[in-house]
Amino acid sequence: METDRLPRRAVLRTLGVAAVAATAAACTPPAARSEDKKLVTSDFKWPYEKAIETDIDARAVMASPHLSNASIYFVQAANWLTSMERDYKYDPAKMRLVMANYGPMNFITYNDSIWSTYKAGEWQQVTDPQTKQPATRNPFVADIKKLQDRQCVFLT
């Protein structure tokens, strides 16, 4: 830029115009700067979506990747359901909590065969409360069943 050849006043005038233009642009609502674009959504559906695409009032998706955290995870899910029902007066039949498990937490959704075959308890340091040994069965099935009975949907 050849500013050294321009008179100082011309440079200041140019900068002033640019500043005014920038201020005006910043104050213009986004919708006025470009056309509104609608979000494009996919028509693809997973089978589980039938369980959530119903007449519901309260909804959430919960996740935690740490299998060592499973007990807290279930307590948090139960607390959410209880709070929404008891304190916020939602109809329990119209609530859906999706548990979107990932990482080691996926193990909670596999049956005893997987736990036994792959020594999941030893691998993931999960102790069976009955044997006090590394779990060779899924020790979380009863907790999950209780949550499923309260309209929780488990993904893996």
Next chain:
Amino acid sequence: MDTGRAPGKTFEQVIKELEDNLIPGAYAIGAQVVEIGRLQQKGFPYLFVPKQF
């Protein structure tokens, strides 16, 4: 592909084995992090449970 703790099995065989051994009522989708985003688009707030010490 390295199938880790399932040596000798193909990736497809491992996925099939996992799908065949779900607890009742669980759904296998295999893309849960993506699904969290889709659910957020459907109005589901994301509740992350951090690791407790």
